[in-house]
Amino acid sequence: MQDNMETAGQGPKRISEHIIEIVSDSGEGAQKAGQTFGSLSAKMGNGVWTVEIIPAEIKPPARSKAGASGIRIRFGDHQITNMGDEADLVVAFNGQVLYGRFDQHAYKAGTILLIESKWANDPVPEIREQYAAALEMFKEKGLIIHELPFEDACLEITPNPRLGKNMFVLGMLSYIYQRDLQIAKDNIAYIFRKKAQKVVDLNHALLDRGYAFAKQHVPTYCWEVPGRENPGATIVSNGNEAAAMGIMAAGIELVAMYPITPATSVSHFLAEHLYKVGGFMHQAEDESAAAGFAIGASYAGLTAATITSGPGLALKTEMLGLATMAEVPLVVVLVQRGGPSTGLPTKVEQSDLLAVLYGQAGDAPKIAIASSTIEECFHDVILARKLAEEYRTPVYVLSDTNLATGVSQYPRPELKEEWLAAPLDQSDWPEGVRPYEWDPNTGLSPRPVPGQRGGEYTLTGLAHTEESHVAYDPEVNQRSSTMRSLKFATLQRTLTPPEIKGEDQGDLLIVGWGSTRGSIEEAVLRAQKDGYKVSSTHIRIISPMQPGLKEMFKKFKQVITVEINYSDPAPGGNFTEENRRRAQLAQLLREQTLMDIDSWSNVHGQPIRPGLIYNEIVRRLAH
Amino acid sequence: MFGLKADWSLEVQNRYFTLEDYNDGVARWCPGCGDHTILTAVQRILRDHQVPPEKTMVVSGIGCSSRFPHYMATYGFHGLHGRAFPVAEGIKSRRPDLTMFVTTGDGDCCSIGAGHWVHAVRYNMDMTVIMFNNEIYGLTKKQTSPTSRAGLKTNTHPRGSFLPPINPASSTLGMTNASFFAQTVDWNSAHLNATLEAAFNHRGFSFVHVLQRCTAYTSYLFDGMQADPNTLALLTGPGSIDLDPSVARIFKNRIEHDPSDIHAARRVAETTDPFPIGILYQDASKPVYDDHSNEGLGTPPEAKIKAMNKVLDLFSI
Numbered sequence A: 001m002q003d004n005m006e007t008a009g010q011g012p013k014r015i016s017e018h019i020i021e022i023v024s025d026s027g028e029g030a031q032k033a034g035q036t037f038g039s040l041s042a043k044m045g046n047g048v049w050t051v052e053i054i055p056a057e058i059k060p061p062a063r064s065k066a067g068a069s070g071i072r073i074r075f076g077d078h079q080i081t082n083m084g085d086e087a088d089l090v091v092a093f094n095g096q097v098l099y100g101r102f103d104q105h106a107y108k109a110g111t112i113l114l115i116e117s118k119w120a121n122d123p124v125p126e127i128r129e130q131y132a133a134a135l136e137m138f139k140e141k142g143l144i145i146h147e148l149p150f151e152d153a154c155l156e157i158t159p160n161p162r163l164g165k166n167m168f169v170l171g172m173l174s175y176i177y178q179r180d181l182q183i184a185k186d187n188i189a190y191i192f193r194k195k196a197q198k199v200v201d202l203n204h205a206l207l208d209r210g211y212a213f214a215k216q217h218v219p220t221y222c223w224e225v226p227g228r229e230n231p232g233a234t235i236v237s238n239g240n241e242a243a244a245m246g247i248m249a250a251g252i253e254l255v256a257m258y259p260i261t262p263a264t265s266v267s268h269f270l271a272e273h274l275y276k277v278g279g280f281m282h283q284a285e286d287e288s289a290a291a292g293f294a295i296g297a298s299y300a301g302l303t304a305a306t307i308t309s310g311p312g313l314a315l316k317t318e319m320l321g322l323a324t325m326a327e328v329p330l331v332v333v334l335v336q337r338g339g340p341s342t343g344l345p346t347k348v349e350q351s352d353l354l355a356v357l358y359g360q361a362g363d364a365p366k367i368a369i370a371s372s373t374i375e376e377c378f379h380d381v382i383l384a385r386k387l388a389e390e391y392r393t394p395v396y397v398l399s400d401t402n403l404a405t406g407v408s409q410y411p412r413p414e415l416k417e418e419w420l421a422a423p424l425d426q427s428d429w430p431e432g433v434r435p436y437e438w439d440p441n442t443g444l445s446p447r448p449v450p451g452q453r454g455g456e457y458t459l460t461g462l463a464h465t466e467e468s469h470v471a472y473d474p475e476v477n478q479r480s481s482t483m484r485s486l487k488f489a490t491l492q493r494t495l496t497p498p499e500i501k502g503e504d505q506g507d508l509l510i511v512g513w514g515s516t517r518g519s520i521e522e523a524v525l526r527a528q529k530d531g532y533k534v535s536s537t538h539i540r541i542i543s544p545m546q547p548g549l550k551e552m553f554k555k556f557k558q559v560i561t562v563e564i565n566y567s568d569p570a571p572g573g574n575f576t577e578e579n580r581r582r583a584q585l586a587q588l589l590r591e592q593t594l595m596d597i598d599s600w601s602n603v604h605g606q607p608i609r610p611g612l613i614y615n616e617i618v619r620r621l622a623h
Numbered sequence B: 001m002f003g004l005k006a007d008w009s010l011e012v013q014n015r016y017f018t019l020e021d022y023n024d025g026v027a028r029w030c031p032g033c034g035d036h037t038i039l040t041a042v043q044r045i046l047r048d049h050q051v052p053p054e055k056t057m058v059v060s061g062i063g064c065s066s067r068f069p070h071y072m073a074t075y076g077f078h079g080l081h082g083r084a085f086p087v088a089e090g091i092k093s094r095r096p097d098l099t100m101f102v103t104t105g106d107g108d109c110c111s112i113g114a115g116h117w118v119h120a121v122r123y124n125m126d127m128t129v130i131m132f133n134n135e136i137y138g139l140t141k142k143q144t145s146p147t148s149r150a151g152l153k154t155n156t157h158p159r160g161s162f163l164p165p166i167n168p169a170s171s172t173l174g175m176t177n178a179s180f181f182a183q184t185v186d187w188n189s190a191h192l193n194a195t196l197e198a199a200f201n202h203r204g205f206s207f208v209h210v211l212q213r214c215t216a217y218t219s220y221l222f223d224g225m226q227a228d229p230n231t232l233a234l235l236t237g238p239g240s241i242d243l244d245p246s247v248a249r250i251f252k253n254r255i256e257h258d259p260s261d262i263h264a265a266r267r268v269a270e271t272t273d274p275f276p277i278g279i280l281y282q283d284a285s286k287p288v289y290d291d292h293s294n295e296g297l298g299t300p301p302e303a304k305i306k307a308m309n310k311v312l313d314l315f316s317i
């Protein structure tokens, strides 16, 4: 992390990266300012990760402790893969909203705070007292505080500073980080393109005023975060938007869903855009119906998708068992949240892995892909559709709230016709080929589609023969179960081991899956630089499991997983070495490798920050 | 149609379908079970309309009645208990070319599938739905169904079921966007055929409630009705089913009824003794969800990629 030392000399000081937060009451436009800053920085070649700070309540009262609304922007001269540790600089519109951020460990001693000063002179004594108390607390925490009259400065330009303050803040940040004002102005013009020119002019004026204001009040806060070489055509989106675009790019024409946080925004996107590529999004009466609808559409020819989160997954369970048993391709996009039950709807957790793999009654193996970057959220859906069709089975793509809400840039995908589903096949079905003509070597079988003459059969969720006839005899059930399992063995044989980051041997290997990748790799790199013999690997295809793990793990003294799901603390009290429950991937890996793989995990509802992982590495390796 | 390769249409004159072309094997229901007559009735309709078997879809849930697709030589989907409707809707959503039947039991539809039933009526997708009401759970051996009469002794209520039964007619007609509801009985083939024919010809969710004899568990419930046609009331008048006069003659109880009048339909739905048979309600002008879900079918790949690139543009910097 870069230091925050004020530059004594002339001109901006070069830094590698910074983390900024803008925090306000909701409705003050902090998020818009932050998004604009993020896209402006991406345009200037910076790596950027932004994530919104959402108030705990839907309509919190002004200046309430639960009301923090805003945005965090981490940007640098390199690719940014996660939201990082504590912020370097915070702009706050009042003091109250910052309390909650301390609970999230968002700030450290030395974090610069630029805060609206008008509360010091508020006519209401209670407000003055609250403001003073907040500043007192922040001072104790070691923040470097600058009380500044943002609103007075805005009043010079607009009678309604509440609405304009955000562009003023964007101007301040543009001075502090030496942003290209012309790009900022173009962005503003784009945001207000549907408004009158005078609205654009006003916001441009606020931007300029903010720039001058920062230069006047905090002239030494002036940094340069150099951009990279032109990275080529670039997309900026969050993981849910990426997944939705992946669905469209995969040629999935039918998506059925029921609203649930945090998956819903995938459907909002599709509701707005899917029809443009000739598709349809169905909002079903519940998640079971959504899965059934998608299965129906898939059965009838073109692989469909359903989208959900925790409780919705629970409701889809029965339908997904049917799809596995009757071998109906299906793409399931699962955006994980905190569980069990309704759990933590808006928070980050990776705790549905075992539910995905083992949620059905009976033996129901399935394919599970875990996206580890926003870009993978796009590409994994395309892969999932192909696998679903080839292996005639449901394929889960797992992401989580961290990827769903994080916004970052990635190379614009070059759309390919081969990504699209093949058109509906209505040719005559080859004579003599049965609806489950299992290849004894692979378990795979071609699938007749309604409309294909000669392929008529009745699909059933009951045990069935190759003819799809209901059959309960021992041999048929044993054989059909084997054939369904064989498909996964066949797929597994085509997979390659995951890549190792760092040396292929050492004292510690960290194994991760899903959205923790950015933080894990950042922490490991830091620890490697500090001389620790630590490496990491990230598993993308969890079921069937990528091969070669045991060979890889053997070369490390310790192997642990880092995950965002529950595991018991170290032995003590009733928790013993024997009964201790480990994190979910660790359970799978222990079974897979018969090795003593430990886990380090928590359920704080937050992305795991690189600093915490670094500390764990040091704790395990420092003798 | 919609970019589908409809190559069978070229040789349609060369294909003539007989009842056998829709029949797959020997149906394994109990002898005398009402399901047999319904199976024959559906096969007759398909034959009469010369629907190619490969273009016919029968979707069901779980129950004796839901075994139906296995005895048809068409495409079939024998899915989950209570969940035939969502699957049928999904199939139909992108395949307007398929002729869709749904077969469901009283437990399948009115109990475990009740949530889907409400919404299926409202979606009003183009399908013919046959609800086999034997007032009992047949497959799982004589448990109480929501349509079981109060006092019926079953394995789950050996002292008699506690509550009055759900009335499928008034329930369906109470739901928004209902577009077709008819009732009939399995033991009068002529009436059954004519009713299913009317349902088949209706575009939308055509719901046919059939009283069905379960010889294993509840046939005695319908013995009286079977013996005495006066326990039934034939709905007559403009818009009623097309029934042969020789058959109509046996029904002495008649209700002159206008099936386009929802209020009259709801009044008729409330009467169960005598049990009204025929079309209670029909309105072909109700919105059908298919018209939305079919949108964009057959969009060529180049058009998709072009549109998709425009969407990517929105997120490009």
Ligand SMILES: Cc1ncc(C[n+]2csc(CCOP(=O)(O)OP(=O)(O)O)c2C)c(N)n1
Pocket: B062, B063, B064, B065, B066, B081, B104, B105, B106, B107, B108, B109, B132, B134, B136, B137, B138, B139, B140, B145
């Ligand atoms: C989720 C689930 N719960 C319960 C069952 C067991 N079950 C199968 S059929 C059935 C009732 C069938 O009754 P009905 O729908 O009236 O059909 P019938 O056999 O009378 O034609 C039940 C309870 C099941 N298959 N799935």
Ligand code: SF4
Pocket: B028, B029, B030, B032, B033, B034, B035, B064, B065, B134, B138, B139, B213, B214, B215, B216, B217
């Ligand atoms: S148990 Fe009843 S409903 Fe089931 S097949 Fe036998 S007679 Fe028919």
Ligand SMILES: [Mg+2]
Pocket: B063, B105, B106, B107, B132, B133, B134, B135, B136, B137, B138, B145
């Ligand atoms: Mg029944």
